[in-house]
Structures are given as structure tokens and as C-alpha cells.
Amino acid sequence: MKPVTFNCTVLRDGHQSLAATRMSTEQMLPIAPILDGMGFSALETWGGATIDAGLRFLGELPFDRLDALKKAAPKTPHMMLLRGQNMVGYTNYADDVVEAFIKCSVKHGMNIFRIFDCLNDPRNMETSIRAAKAAGAQAHGTICYTTSPVHNVESFVELGKQIAAMGADAIVLKDMAGLIPPSETFAIVDGLRKAVDIPVWIHTHDTAGLGASTLIAGIDAGAGAVDVSIAPFANGTGQPDCLRMLALLKGNPRCPEYDAEKLVEVQAMLQPIYESLSKFTSHKNEVVDSDTLRYQVPGGMLSNFRTQLQEQGMSDKFDEVFAEIPVVRKALGWIPLVTPTSQIVGVQAMMNVKFGRWKNITPQAADIALGYYGHTPAPVDPDVQKLCAEKMGKEPITCRPADLIKPGMEDLRAKLAAKGLPTDDETCVIYAMFPQQLEDYYNPNKPKPEAPTAKPAPAPASIASIPVTTAGCSAIINGNKMTLNIGGQTHEIVVQEL
Amino acid sequence: MKPVTFNCTVLRDGHQSLAATRMSTEQMLPIAPILDGMGFSALETWGGATIDAGLRFLGELPFDRLDALKKAAPKTPHMMLLRGQNMVGYTNYADDVVEAFIKCSVKHGMNIFRIFDCLNDPRNMETSIRAAKAAGAQAHGTICYTTSPVHNVESFVELGKQIAAMGADAIVLKDMAGLIPPSETFAIVDGLRKAVDIPVWIHTHDTAGLGASTLIAGIDAGAGAVDVSIAPFANGTGQPDCLRMLALLKGNPRCPEYDAEKLVEVQAMLQPIYESLSKFTSHKNEVVDSDTLRYQVPGGMLSNFRTQLQEQGMSDKFDEVFAEIPVVRKALGWIPLVTPTSQIVGVQAMMNVKFGRWKNITPQAADIALGYYGHTPAPVDPDVQKLCAEKMGKEPITCRPADLIKPGMEDLRAKLAAKGLPTDDETCVIYAMFPQQLEDYYNPNKPKPEAPTAKPAPAPASIASIPVTTAGCSAIINGNKMTLNIGGQTHEIVVQEL
Numbered sequence: 001m002k003p004v005t006f007n008c009t010v011l012r013d014g015h016q017s018l019a020a021t022r023m024s025t026e027q028m029l030p031i032a033p034i035l036d037g038m039g040f041s042a043l044e045t046w047g048g049a050t051i052d053a054g055l056r057f058l059g060e061l062p063f064d065r066l067d068a069l070k071k072a073a074p075k076t077p078h079m080m081l082l083r084g085q086n087m088v089g090y091t092n093y094a095d096d097v098v099e100a101f102i103k104c105s106v107k108h109g110m111n112i113f114r115i116f117d118c119l120n121d122p123r124n125m126e127t128s129i130r131a132a133k134a135a136g137a138q139a140h141g142t143i144c145y146t147t148s149p150v151h152n153v154e155s156f157v158e159l160g161k162q163i164a165a166m167g168a169d170a171i172v173l174k175d176m177a178g179l180i181p182p183s184e185t186f187a188i189v190d191g192l193r194k195a196v197d198i199p200v201w202i203h204t205h206d207t208a209g210l211g212a213s214t215l216i217a218g219i220d221a222g223a224g225a226v227d228v229s230i231a232p233f234a235n236g237t238g239q240p241d242c243l244r245m246l247a248l249l250k251g252n253p254r255c256p257e258y259d260a261e262k263l264v265e266v267q268a269m270l271q272p273i274y275e276s277l278s279k280f281t282s283h284k285n286e287v288v289d290s291d292t293l294r295y296q297v298p299g300g301m302l303s304n305f306r307t308q309l310q311e312q313g314m315s316d317k318f319d320e321v322f323a324e325i326p327v328v329r330k331a332l333g334w335i336p337l338v339t340p341t342s343q344i345v346g347v348q349a350m351m352n353v354k355f356g357r358w359k360n361i362t363p364q365a366a367d368i369a370l371g372y373y374g375h376t377p378a379p380v381d382p383d384v385q386k387l388c389a390e391k392m393g394k395e396p397i398t399c400r401p402a403d404l405i406k407p408g409m410e411d412l413r414a415k416l417a418a419k420g421l422p423t424d425d426e427t428c429v430i431y432a433m434f435p436q437q438l439e440d441y442y443n444p445n446k447p448k449p450e451a452p453t454a455k456p457a458p459a460p461a462s463i464a465s466i467p468v469t470t471a472g473c474s475a476i477i478n479g480n481k482m483t484l485n486i487g488g489q490t491h492e493i494v495v496q497e498l
Numbered sequence: 499m500k501p502v503t504f505n506c507t508v509l510r511d512g513h514q515s516l517a518a519t520r521m522s523t524e525q526m527l528p529i530a531p532i533l534d535g536m537g538f539s540a541l542e543t544w545g546g547a548t549i550d551a552g553l554r555f556l557g558e559l560p561f562d563r564l565d566a567l568k569k570a571a572p573k574t575p576h577m578m579l580l581r582g583q584n585m586v587g588y589t590n591y592a593d594d595v596v597e598a599f600i601k602c603s604v605k606h607g608m609n610i611f612r613i614f615d616c617l618n619d620p621r622n623m624e625t626s627i628r629a630a631k632a633a634g635a636q637a638h639g640t641i642c643y644t645t646s647p648v649h650n651v652e653s654f655v656e657l658g659k660q661i662a663a664m665g666a667d668a669i670v671l672k673d674m675a676g677l678i679p680p681s682e683t684f685a686i687v688d689g690l691r692k693a694v695d696i697p698v699w700i701h702t703h704d705t706a707g708l709g710a711s712t713l714i715a716g717i718d719a720g721a722g723a724v725d726v727s728i729a730p731f732a733n734g735t736g737q738p739d740c741l742r743m744l745a746l747l748k749g750n751p752r753c754p755e756y757d758a759e760k761l762v763e764v765q766a767m768l769q770p771i772y773e774s775l776s777k778f779t780s781h782k783n784e785v786v787d788s789d790t791l792r793y794q795v796p797g798g799m800l801s802n803f804r805t806q807l808q809e810q811g812m813s814d815k816f817d818e819v820f821a822e823i824p825v826v827r828k829a830l831g832w833i834p835l836v837t838p839t840s841q842i843v844g845v846q847a848m849m850n851v852k853f854g855r856w857k858n859i860t861p862q863a864a865d866i867a868l869g870y871y872g873h874t875p876a877p878v879d880p881d882v883q884k885l886c887a888e889k890m891g892k893e894p895i896t897c898r899p900a901d902l903i904k905p906g907m908e909d910l911r912a913k914l915a916a917k918g919l920p921t922d923d924e925t926c927v928i929y930a931m932f933p934q935q936l937e938d939y940y941n942p943n944k945p946k947p948e949a950p951t952a953k954p955a956p957a958p959a960s961i962a963s964i965p966v967t968t969a970g971c972s973a974i975i976n977g978n979k980m981t982l983n984i985g986g987q988t989h990e991i992v993v994q995e996l
Contacts, residue, residue, distance in 0.1 A: 182714060183749035209704075209733060209742045213711045216680060231788055235707060243788045244707045251681035264792060290729055290741045294762060 003256040004249075005041035005225040006242060007079060007201070010270070011069065012044040014233035017205060017300070020280035021053035023233075024451035025065045027273045029072050031456055034266055036073035038258060041225045042112055045069045046105075047080030049339075051088045051430070055437040058451040063108050063426045070109030077111035077138075083339065084117040084124040085374075085402050089433035090340040092124070092373070092401050094408035099131040101429040106135035108426075114172055114203075116142035118341040121374030122162045123400040129166050140201065141168035145175040145188075146336035147296050148329065150378040153184065157191035164196035170224070171200050175214065176338045177298040178205035178237075182217035189221035199224030205237055207299040208292040212240040212248055219254050231267050232274040232281075237299045243267075269456040276454030295322050301342045308350065317353050324349035327357070331384040332368050333376025344368060358384060361391055371397040408432060501754040502747075503539035503723045504740060505577060505699070508768070509567065510542040512731035515703060515798070518778035519551035521731075522949035523563045525771045527570050529954055532764055534571035536756060539723045540610055543567045544603075545578030547837075549586045549928070553935040556949040561606050561924045568607030575609035575636075581837065582615040582622040583872075583900050587931035588838040590622070590871070590899050592906035597629040599927040604633035606924075612670055612701075614640035616839040619872030620660045621898040627664050638699065639666035643673040643686075644834035645794050646827065648876040651682065655689035662694035668722070669698050673712065674836045675796040676703035676735075680715035687719035697722030703735055705797040706790040710738040710746055717752050729765050730772040730779075735797045741765075767954040774952030793820050799840045806848065815851050822847040825855070829882045830866050831874025842866060856882060859889055869895040906930060 011032065015023035028045075035043055046066050054060040070078060085092045087101050102113065113132040117124035125141055132139035141163030143156050160171045171192055173185070180188075185202070192200045202218040204211045204227070215226045227239045234241035243263050249255035274281060292299050305322075309315050325337075328348045335341050348365040352358065366388035367373055369380045375398075385396055397404065412428040415435075421427060421442050431438050440446045509530065513521035526543075533541055544564050552558040568576060583590045585599050600611065611630040615622035623639055630637035639661030641654050658669045669690055671683070678686075683700070690698045700716040702709045702725070713724045725737045732739035741761045747753035772779060790797050803820075807813050823835075826846045833839050846863040850856065864886035865871055867878045873896075883894055895902065910926040919925060919940050929936050938944045 179745075181746055181748035181750070183747075187749075206707075208745060209710060209739070210746055212707060213714055213746055216711055241707070241788060243791060247677075247706060247791045248679060248708055248711055249681075250679035251685075252679075260792075264788075267788070290739060290762075290765070293741060293745045294758075 001222060001254055004219045004223060004254045005039075005256055006228045006245065006258065007042040007044060007225055008035055008038075008040040008230065008242065009044040009203075009227050009239050010035070010230045010233050012046060012048055012050055012081065013203075013227070014229035014238050015277075016049050016053075017238035018233050018236060018281055019274065019277040021049045022057060022277050022280045022452060023273060024058050024453065025054075025060055025068050026451060026453055027276075027456065029068060031266060031269060032069050032072035034262065034269075036075050038262060040076055040258075042077045042079040043069075043073055044079045044081070044114075044227070045073070046078065046110065047082055047088055047114075049088075052434060052437075055430070055434055055441060057449050059441065059448045060451065061441065062430055063104065066105070066108045066110065078109055079112040079114060080105065080110055082113050082115050082128055084115050084128050086118070086124075086340065087429070087433060090343075092405060093432055094405040095127045095402055096407040096409045097412070097429055097432050098127045098402075099134075100409055100425045101432075102128060102131040102137070103135050104426045104429060106132070106137045110137060112138045112140060114140045114142055114174075115168075116144055116172075116174055116338070117374060118144070118338050119335050119368075119374045119376055120144050120159055121376075122159070122166060124374045124402070125163070126166060126400070127402065129168055133167060133169075138169040139167070140170040140172050141166060142172040142174045143188075144336040144338050145173060145180050146177075146334075146338075147179060148334035148377065150334045153187045153191055155377075156188050157195050160192040160200075161195050164198055168198060170198050171196060173200065173202050173218070173223075174338075175202075175204040175211075177292060177296070177301075178207035178211050178214075179292070179296060180204065180214050181210065182213045185214045185217040186221040189218045189223050193222045201225045201227075203227040204239070205299065206235045206240050207237045208290060211235075212244060215240060215245060216248060216252070219249070219252070230263060230270060233270060269458075272454050272457050273452075276452050295325070297322075297325065297337050298342055301337060301346055304343075305346055305350075308346070312350065312354070314350065314354065321349050321353045324352050324357075328352065328365070330378075331358075331381040332365065333378045333380045335368065335376055340364070341368070341373075358387055361388055363392065366392045369396075370394060372401050374401055499720060499752055502717045502721060502752045503537075503754055504726045504743065504756065505540040505542060505723055506533055506536075506538040506728065506740065507542040507725050507737050508533070508728045508731050510544060510546055510548055510579065511701075511725070512727035512736050513775075514547050514551075515736035516731050516734060516779055517772065517775040519547045520555060520775050520778045520950060521771060522556050522951065523552075523558055523566050524949060524951055525774075525954065527566060528957060529764060529767060530567050530570035532760065532767075532957060534574050536760060538574055538756075540575045540577040541567075541571055542577045542579070542612075542725070543571070544576065544608065545580055545586055545612075547586075550932060550935075553928075553932055553939060555947050557939065557946045558949065559939065560928055561602065564603070564606045564608065576607055577610040577612060578603065578608055580611050580613045580626055582613050582626050584616070584622075584838065585927070585931060588841075590903060591930055592903040593625045593900055594905040594907045595910070595927055595930050596625045596900075597632075598907055598923045599930075600626060600629040600635070601633050602924045602927060604630070604635045608635060610636040610638060612638045612640055612672075613666075614642055614670075614672055614836070615872060616642070616836050617833050617866075617872045617874055618642050618657055619874075620657070620664060622872045622900070623661065623666075624664060624898070625900065627666055631665060631667075636667040637665070638668040638670050639664060640670040640672045641686075642834040642836050643671060643678050644675075644832075644836075645677060646832035646875065648832050651685045651689055653875075654686050655693050658690040658698075659693050662696055666696060668696050669694060671698065671700050671716070671721075672836075673700075673702040673709075675790060675794070675799075676705035676709050676712075677790065677794060678702065678712050679708065680711045683712045683715040684719045687716045687721050691720045699723045699725075701725045702737070703797065704733050704738050705735045706788060709733075710742060713738060713743060714746060714750070717747070717750065728761060728768060731768060763957065767957055770952055770955050771950075774950050793823070795820075795823065795835050796840055799835060799844055802841075803844055806844070810848065810852070812848065812852065819847050819851045822850050822855075826850065826863070828876075829856075829879040830863065831876045831878045833866065833874055838862070839866070839871075856885055859886055861890065864890045867894075868892060870899050872899055 011028050051062040115125045115128045129139040202223045204214045228242040228245050229239040231241040328345050344364040351360045369385045369388040413423045416423045509526050549560040613623045613626045627637040700721045702712045726740040726743050727737040729739040826843050842862040849858045867883045867886040911921045914921045
């Protein structure tokens with residue numbers, strides 16, 4: 001069996017998980033070319049929360065980042081996380097908007113779309129998979145791992161078969177909460193590999209200290225590629241560090257080759273960026289968050305929740321609200337907890353505790369109960385569904401939700417034109433998801449957020465690339481200065497930061 | 499194959515690795531009985547650095563701690579780490595002193611002696627193994643894992659055979675730096691299990707994020723027991739957390755059963771102790787110390803070293819000194835790095851950089867080169883050995899070093915008597931290792947160190963044990979107060995901290 005390959009997530013999930021998605025394009029640019037030369041199977045550079053956060057907190061236009069990163073790292077395939085019919089927003093969008101978003105992304109350099117649905121409803125991945133392939137990119141269909149009485153190895157393998165039948169180029173096992181035990185990882189990957197003939201990739205988090213072992217088990221079961229990041233934007237709530245994975249795989253017949261010295265250099269370059277984002281960094285002193293294991297929810301949901309309960313003056317209700325989460329999940333058909341369902345279930349659990357169970361139902365929770373997010377893993381509780389139908393004044397549906405949404409691009413374009421904003425496809429698709437943020441971006445009277453600008457440490461690579469060993473040539477390096485002697489002639493060189 | 503069992507290290511290596519050995523007996527006592535009821539195969543409660551640190555920093559007499567912990571946890575076997583002929587000191591001691599130390603320890607309740615030698619020289623474990631068995635305790639012989647050109651799976655298995663032939667009750671694979679890759683762990687444990695018919699146990703650290711995976715690989719290869727700790731005194735530079743290991747082993751046919759809810763309670767009890775020791779706690783923000791992988795030395799050695807180099811005004815020489823470590827190790831016969839060799843090699847590397855290679859040799863390094871610590875894994879560099887012999891004015895030896903040490907107990911007793919101190923065996927053996935600290939302890943004019951006294955959080959168990967569900971009986975719990983109604987009569991009860 002061939003060596004496993006690594007995807008590097010540091011420019012997307014690494015800082016999303018460990019620094020609240022606050023790394024700016026400017027900070028990434030000196031790192032990207034080095035990563036590009038390391039032989040990763042993919043660089044995850046875009047998608048997930050980066051588009052929302054970039055607009056909201058950094059004043060960056062999403063496609064500008066993609067352009068810049070693609071230019072800085074043209075060799076390695078770029079990869080993005082896409083929430084299927086939710087794109088990178090929090091609700092379902094029209095098929096033509098999804099198609100346009102994917103087409104634009106490919107045009108700007110995206111190569112691999114990792115497509116998931118928060119309910120694991122394959123119908124919500126259909127349009128994205130088709131559009132990605134039509135645009136000449138790879139479509140990876142994703143299984144969101146979760147624990148519940150209706151989820152097991154067989155059900156995940158069955159979902160994998162459906163995803164493969166939709167024409168996906170690979171299947172990704174996505175463990176957003178870092179909860180898969182190694183033995184189950186092995187069983188799922190092994191089951192998938194026997195059931196389908198496309199590669200199986202793995203994405204996990206080390207939140208509860210299981211991530212690295214999960215990856216090893218998956219590699220032993222034949223996973224084609226796994227996601228790693230680079231410290232300090234690694235481990236903890238992020239992906240296991242690349243150097244650490246290399247050490248763990250030493251002696252494993254599938255151990256890949258990556259340049260450890262170069263990784264140490266990239267770590268050193270990333271360090272000042274990490275420190276500059278200290279207000280947002282989330283490594284905990286305790287290293288491993290065993291509460292994740294206890295409550296079986298993603299770490300991000302836990303920390304958001306503590307904040308929200310505090311804001312509501314409900315801090316003393318933490319245990320009660322968390323005990324309510326499985327109640328809500330069960331009533332809503334044991335849906336996984338991943339953006340946006342993690343928020344929806346969390347808020348509903350809080351409401352149930354605050355006002356009494358199902359006394360106050362959020363429109364989002366009602367939409368899940370009524371089928372407007374898609375098919376749930378188990379049937380929705382009929383009483384809760386009936387209650388939601390009454391309260392919201394609408395009927396349950398069973399069709400693919402996007403079938404009820406009329407095409408949106410022309411409407412978006414008209415709205416933008418009316419506001420005097422650009423009307424190209426790129427602006428339309430971002431406007432569909434983040435209208436207010438985009439209007440703010442173009443409003444000269446709105447104060448602009450300031451992106452962090454702390455630079456990475458200078459790359460030693462810019463020095464190392466000088467061939468100091470050539471005959472008749474010598475170099476003395478002192479800090480960022482170098483005295484270069486070629487054929488007897490001396491040149492004083494200052495190595496600039498990239 | 500039977501389920502693996504866990505040894506709990508929180509009362510010894512847990513706080514030694516993560517809080518500079520500062521947990522006091524007073525802080526441990528409320529926790530010990532709970533641990534005692536959890537079914538661990540052993541509680542590591544004593545030995546290692548705890549005796550030195552207890553005397554030096556906490557003003558505690560070592561055997562008093564053992565007595566107290568044994569009384570608090572009488573059911574589970576107590577285990578200690580013993581440096582073979584070095585006992586819990588830093589040099590070789592006479593056989594009669596080692597024998598007396600072990601006899602006293604057994605008398606005060608010690609059940610399992612985990613015996614290692616810093617050079618992996620089995621002759622330095624002989625007396626301890628014999629004495630432990632003679633006193634009716636278990637003797638576990640230990641293999642110190644290290645990386646070098648002369649260490650490999652075969653050499654470790656060969657050492658295991660020698661240890662088994664000496665009558666050890668078990669073999670422990672001790673990975674003090676947290677460097678064993680899982681595949682090598684599997685190979686060593688598997689090799690040992692095929693070569694010997696005594697149990698193989700594993701001890702590691704999660705410093706570089708490998709520890710948990712190492713334990714899983716060892717369990718898959720048939721390890722009988724593995725060391726875990728309890729958060730927050732777990733993970734990072736300590737042993738993997740017990741709850742985390744349970745999650746990792748879910749679905750593994752050898753997964754043991756431990757009460758997860760009780761573990762959560764113990765974590766909550768430990769939290770205020772951990773916080774009270776914040777001056778000493780050593781979890782790093784970066785979670786995983788990949789420098790350990792880079793330099794292949796124990797994490798504790800790295801942090802000590804940074805401090806020592808700073809004190810010497812040599813902080814800028816860090817890389818140079820670290821590059822010198824393999825040079826020193828090679829010259830000294832590729833000795834493992836573990837107390838006390840880690841200090842000896844580190845200091846010599848610093849000297850070599852500061853004064854020129856081998857210009858200035860410490861007496862300890864010279865003693866290693868001359869055989870006074872025992873047989874080295876590879877031959878000592880003959881030039882370095884010659885230099886050491888000249889500088890120290892003594893000849894190399896090849897016998898078991900303790901054969902040259904004359905019995906010591908009567909001399910120790912006479913010295914103590916002359917100073918008016920107690921002359922029992924317990925005082926003699928501690929005086930052998932820590933004369934100054936013991937004199938200070940008994941000197942009324944010396945200021946006594948203050949042991950930390952922050953109490954553990956009250957054990958919820960003390961409330962939960964009231965049968966609140968009995969008919970005709972109700973209880974309302976509010977903080978540490980309880981209103982108990984039995985047969986219509988109300989009792990106000992205050993639940994005291996243990």
C-alpha cells in the first residue's frame with residue numbers, strides 16, 4: 001500500500017479552530033509558497049468560517065484572498081470546506097446560486113470541494129457535487145461523524161455508498177468534535193474501502209486528545225490522505241501537528257516523507273502570528289478537553305455555549321442545558337452537531353430549559369423538524385413536528401429542500417445594481433450569504449475592521465536557497481545579512497523578509 | 499485476552515511531571531480513598547523525585563507520607579519508582595543501604611517496586627530486585643527506552659530477557675521522554691511477550707503528543723497494564739488522562755472498565771489543587787512540545803536546560819549545546835537520558851561548548867566514562883576514557899559498581915547518633931541520600947518550607963452516598979447544605995469537606 005499523504009489545514013481550519021479564524025491574508029502570504037513546495041496532497045486555504053470571518057473581522061473580500069493564495073501557492077491543489085446547499089452560509093440557497101458560487105471558486109483557483117451536509121442528507125450535496133465536477137474540480141463527499149442510537153459503522157458505510165453513487169471523487173470522514181475512537185475509525189474506513197472504489201480521507205480534531213490516534217487507525221485501515229496542521233496552529237481543538245504525525249508514523253509502512261527541518265522552520269515563522277492573535281487563541285492549559293467526551297459535542301460549541309449562557313445569566317444551568325441537548329437531538333431525528341445544527345440545537349436546548357420544553361421554538365429548529373433542512377437521520381418526533389407546524393403555520397415537507405427555492409442569481413444582481421454595488425457573479429454569491437457585511441464593506445462611511453498585520457518570522461528558506469556549497473563560492477550568514485563570495489568577489493547581501 | 503488494567507500515577511508522576519512534584523500529602527489524602535475504590539491495578543504514590551522534593555520543598559518526612567497514603571488507600575497495591583542502586587538519590591549506594599531502604603518501604607506499605615537503572619545495566623537492579631522479593635513485595639524490572647545507533651527492538655528485548663532471568667515479576671517499558679513511535683512500541687512489547695513469560699507494563703509521557711497512541715499500540719501487543727493519570731495532572735509532559743484512554747479504547751476488545759463519572763468527580767476535586775500550584779504547573783500553551791522530537795531528550799531536561807543556559811548567560815548557545823548532546827552520549831557509550839544521566843550529559847554538553855570539547859569534565863561524567871555508574875550500552879570512547887582517568891586520577895572498572903562500596907548502615911547510624919538525630923533504619927536510609935535536607939528538617943532554627951494546603955474541591959461522593967431515594971425520605975441539597983426529611987422529621991445537615 002502506498003504511503004498516506006497529508007493535507008495541510010493551517011491556512012483554514014488550523015487558525016479557524018485555534019485562533020477564531022483571525023489569520024489575515026497578509027500573514028498567510030509568506031507561508032503559502034513554502035507550504036506549496038512541501039508535497040502536501042492539498043492545502044486547505046478557503047471555505048468554512050473563513051469567508052464570514054474575513055469579511056466581518058478582517059475587511060477582506062473572499063475571492064481576493066483566494067486569488068492571492070493561489071498566486072502564492074500555484075502548485076499544490078487548493079481545497080475548501082463547503083456546507084453543500086448551505087455553501088459557506090447558514091441556510092439553504094438556490095441551486096443556481098450554489099452553481100455560480102462553485103463556478104466562481106474554480107475560476108479563482110479552487111481545486112477540491114469538500115462538501116458536507118449538516119444532516120448527512122446526500123440530496124443536499126447533489127448540486128454541489130455536480131457543479132464542482134462540471135467546473136473541472138474534484139468533489140469530495142463528506143460523512144459527518146456523530147454518536148447517536150441511529151448512527152453506527154453500517155449507517156456511515158451506507159451513506160458512503162450513496163455519496164460514491166453520486167459521482168464523488170473521494171469520501172471524507174469528518175469528525176468535527178474529535179470523538180471517533182480508533183477502533184471505530186478503523187471499522188468505518190475499512191468498511192468504506194470495501195464498499196466503494198474511491199479514496200477515503202479523514203479529517204478530525206485533537207480536542208479530546210483522540211485525533212492523532214484516530215488518524216493512525218484510519219491510515220492503518222487504508223485512508224488515502226489525512227488532514228494535519230502545523231504548530232502552533234495545531235493540536236488541541238485543531239488538527240494534529242504534521243511533525244507529530246511523522247513521529248507517530250515512524251516505522252509504519254505507510255509513513256510519508258515530509259521535510260521535518262522545513263516544518264520546524266514554518267513553525268518558527270508561524271509563532272509571531274500566533275502570538276499576535278493571542279486574544280483569540282484557544283489552546284487550553286489543560287491540553288485536552290475531556291468535557292467534549294463527556295458531553296459528546298464539538299469543543300467550539302462548548303465554549304460558545306459557556307459564553308452564551310453567561311450572557312443570558314444562565315451559567316448555573318450549564319449541566320441542565322447540556323442534559324437537554326440529547327433530548328433536542330432525539331426529537332429532531334438525531335441530527336449531527338455541526339455548523340449550523342450545532343448552534344440550532346444548542347439554542348433550542350437553552351430555550352427548553354429557560355421557558356419549559358418546546359414552549360418556545362426557534363424558526364430554525366422548527367424548520368429542521370418540518371424537513372426544510374433535509375431528511376433527518378431518524379424520524380422527527382411527531383408531536384414536536386405537529387407543534388412546529390402549528391406554531392410556524394407551515395406544513396412538513398419531504399422533498400429536497402432546494403427544490404422549493406426559486407433561482408436567485410438575477411434577483412441578487414438586481415438588488416446589487418439598485419445599491420450601486422458590483423454585479424458580477426462573485427459579488428452576487430457572497431451577497432447571497434452575507435448581504436450586510438458586503439454592504440458595509442463597500443460603504444465608505446462604515447469604519448473598516450483592521451486585519452492583524454504581525455508578520456511571520458523571516459523564512460530561513462530565503463537564505464537556504466542560495467547554493468552556498470558551489471565550488472568557488474562561499475557565504476557567511478549573520479542574522480539577515482550575508483557576505484557572499486563568488487569567484488573571489490565579495491557581495492554584501494541583506495535578506496529581506498518576504 | 500483479558501482487558502488491560504490501568505495504574506494511576508496522579509499522586510506521583512502526575513504532579514511530578516506537571517506541577518514540579520509540589521502536591522502535598524495533605525492535598526492527596528481526600529483523593530486517595532476515592533482512587534482506592536476505583537479498581538486501578540496500582541496507585542503510584544511514592545518514589546521518583548517525590549522524596550527529595552517532599553523533604554526539600556514541603557517539609558515532609560518521606561515515610562510519613564507513605565504511612566498516610568497507605569492508611570487512606572489500603573486496598574490497591576502501592577507502587578514506587580526506584581532508581582535501582584541509586585535508590586531515589588543520584589549516585590550508587592551500598593547494598594545494605596539499598597536493602598534496608600526497600601525493607602523499610604515494604605514495612606510502611608509499599609507493594610510494587612518499579613526498578614530501573616539509568617544505564618540499563620541489569621547488575622544495578624540486582625540488589626533491589628532481590629531485596630524487594632525477599633521482603634515479600636513485587637519487583638518490576640525496567641527498560642529505559644532511548645534512541646541511539648545501538649538501541650533497537652532486539653536490544654530492548656534482550657535486556658528484557660536478562661531482567662526476567664533475574665526473577666523480576668514484570669517488565670516495564672519506560673519511555674521517560676515520550677519518544678516511542680507506536681509501531682516500535684508494538685514491536686518491543688510483542689517481542690518481550692514472546693521472549694518472557696511475565697507481564698509487560700508500559701509507562702510513557704504525552705510530551706510530544708505520542709503517549710496515548712503508544713499505550714494503544716502496547717495494549718494491542720498485549721501489555722498487561724499501562725500508566726495513566728487524571729487531569730489536570732495528566733497529558734502534556736505527564737501520563738495520558740484516564741478518561742481520555744477510556745475514550746480511545748472504546749470498541750477495543752481490551753478496553754477496561756473504570757467509572758467515568760467518578761473520574762469526572764476526581765478531576766473536579768483536583769482542579770483547585772492544580773490551580774493552587776500554578777507557580778509550578780508546566781502545561782504549555784502549545785500543547786505538544788515538538789522540540790522533544792527534534793532533540794530526542796526528555797521534556798524536563800529541555801526546560802531545565804533553558805533555565806540553566808540562561809543562568810550561565812549562554813541562551814544564545816542553545817542549539818550548539820543541543821547539538822553537543824549526541825556527541826557526549828556517543829563518547830559515553832550511548833547512555834539513556836534519565837535521572838541522573840540526563841543532568842550529567844546536559845551539564846557536560848554545556849561545558850564542552852563553553853570551554854572546548856572535553857577541556858573541562860565533571861566528576862560525574864568521568865565516573866560514567868570510567869565505569870563507576872555501570873556498564874554502558876556501547877563502549878566508551880577510549881580517548882575520552884583515558885582523559886578521564888588522567889584527570890580524575892583513577893582507573894576504569896568493569897565490575898558491578900556497588901561491589902566496591904562498603905556497607906553503609908552502621909556508619910550512617912553512627913553519624914546520626916553523633917548529631918542527636920533518630921537512628922532507626924528509616925532515618926538512616928533517607929540520611930544516606932539527603933543528609934543536609936534531613937538535618938535541616940530536624941534543626942529547630944531552620945525555617946521550615948510551607949507545604950501548599952489548598953484543599954481539593956469537596957467530593958460529591960460524600961453527598962451522593964446518602965440514600966435520597968429511600969421511601970419516606972427526601973433530601974434537598976444546596977451547596978454543602980442538605981435538608982433531610984426522614985419519616986416527616988427534618989434534619990439540617992452540613993456536608994463537610996473530607
